[in-house]
Amino acid sequence: MVCTKYDQTSSHHPLDILDHPEVGFQERYARDTLTSFMSHYGFTVTSEYLGLETAWKAEYTHGAGGKVIGINSEMDALPGMGHACGHNLIAASGCGIAIALKVAFETHNIPGKIVLLGTPAEEGGGGKIILLERGGYDEMDFCVMSHPGPGPLNSVDLGKTIAVQTFQVEYTGQSAHAGATPWEGKNALDAAFLAYASLSVLRQQMQPTHRSHGIVQGRDWASNVIPDNATIRWQVRAPTYEEVSAFAERVRNCFEAAALATSCSVTINEEPPYYDLVNNPVLADIFSHVAQTRYGQTVSVQGFSASTDFGNVSHYLPALHPLYSIPTEPDGRNHTPAFTRASATKEAHAANMISTRGLALTALRVIQDDALFQEMKASLV
Template structure:
């Protein structure tokens, strides 16, 4: 995308993005709200499961490769408060979140101790909806036909703007909450409840909508909700995400775009010793595809990524020509426009393998995850608040993460800071070590600081007309 500055130079440039994407090349989203084929309703399993060190099968990966360059200070300042504004609401927000912190900690651990795969987060759904209802929000369960999505809404007065907040709560197979979505879940609740308290205390009309968004780990729950109109009434939307990093630090840089591809090869079985010429080897097609993509890597840009695995039938045998093979791929690029071009190159490798082996091919391209279009004005306000009130440093370095919130950020003004939680060595996102870290008191404390910063930022957007005008200008520029 024009203006994108990748890698550790990202903090030195202001990234300008067009907030309207060309979607002509995309496959329309199938509006089916059942769990994807191949997903499991079973619980993920113990977070202490042995032998499972790392999981990189989904677009979400919030690990940062160079922490030493991540935590760079930014000097940008938010707009001054408009006439008549005061800062009394900040104490209301802080006090409310201090009051709620023990409840949010308990809720986070309950979700952490009951990990569930995407589209099957029934325990988390019920815990979160019950919690929000008990605090005065009107709750819609199984929102827009997604069984484990929800909408929790609070309105104060007449008119005013509408704040959207997102919670995530799906886990990873075999790893539990190795991406810290238990923390994201309670951060969303905290922002919503703190802004509610500020609206009431200062008699400011407005509405707060907390969306529970399932299946971020490859299922694209937010993409489905966005396509179904779940964000249409919002003026802005915020959320956050944990990652390894320096203590008391946050990141408001962009993410990268990604797209998952499933490809199936169908051949014909035969006896591998007696009559191999009668067979058509689907596994050969998969290996050729893998080799083709590996050769493509020589001509890939340094900031592009593609990774995949091969799956097959349980009844594969060495003396039988395999008649079926399946591959799962994830393609990544810094921007959605670059991703489209790169996906086409990968597709040609997959198609060529079918042609070379005379296999039939079936390809399923999942909905793309866009890069994050972070709102500059919201980001500067958040950075100023967390630095001046809590001593938290921030920067705008681009990360290698992908998230379905990227799609939301192109539909309306949005902010999605990453923030650091303490982790052990080699314990980045999608590892057992991160699962353990996501349950720690230190991780909860860091989450509460970021929750306060987001609540302050969001409430200013509801309260301060001139500030929100600048937010909209930044989004449209």
């Protein structure tokens, strides 16, 4: 009943955030919109949580003791594409789960605490990793969220996502007149493209489950000037953190060799890695049962060759992150303009609400059954 009421009163929030896309660590409109909404529903709200300007926390406690349920709302968009990964839907779902559980606590006098975190910069920057390192997840007994994606209608996937290591590589050379005295220069763009070529050749020796991709950027380039700077932003992925760590060593060699070949200097910065997502088997079984018996959903465990900073959370405490399907155009998967359009539809909102209900019921079940709760805690891999 409460989710139905929430569905009727809050469907504008995914669209509101959709119409105001903000990239990582810039999600001020989303933060203000969502914290105001949660405050209206009786949650205690903390903005700029743990020193992150656009992170926030909404919490509610009923009674004394009980379990602590964690929930995540992502907010960031992609540059130039808006919410092409559906984080507007994820933001709304987190609020819905929290509100549904609050009503259940009050109605059935269930002691416990609900902690909803607004987590910035999932698309790059690892907002959840920063919050994790600063203690934002320490009080939680488990944490849930969901994510939209393509797939058969009314389906959900409970498989893994893969690990990723992101590099920011800066080449520095020496500018010179490209026509008059090119020999006086050290071409940083040549270094970047040698690295790019080496990385492309490396793909021949990659495992089929690995991924390697990125872009080359520069400042103030001109065709008649030897570029003295070039930047590569590169990502490598593999099924597990251990595999991506080993693969990353070979990638670093490509960056360093290119600098040596062009007499440029290189600075290699590595962002915190995103670990592979591990859905807790007890939470996954409960959610799967709810999805199939209550909502007639098809449940699979195929997984997805993308990455999320929620993977790090799933290695720290029991966690669940279903991938539910929304209707999309052909070739309109995540990270395309078509998916931005898809995340604005009534059908996407309806699918989001099914996932929201399923996660609220899953959380409610595990906090009311001590045996299941202990089994969940014991099954943390």
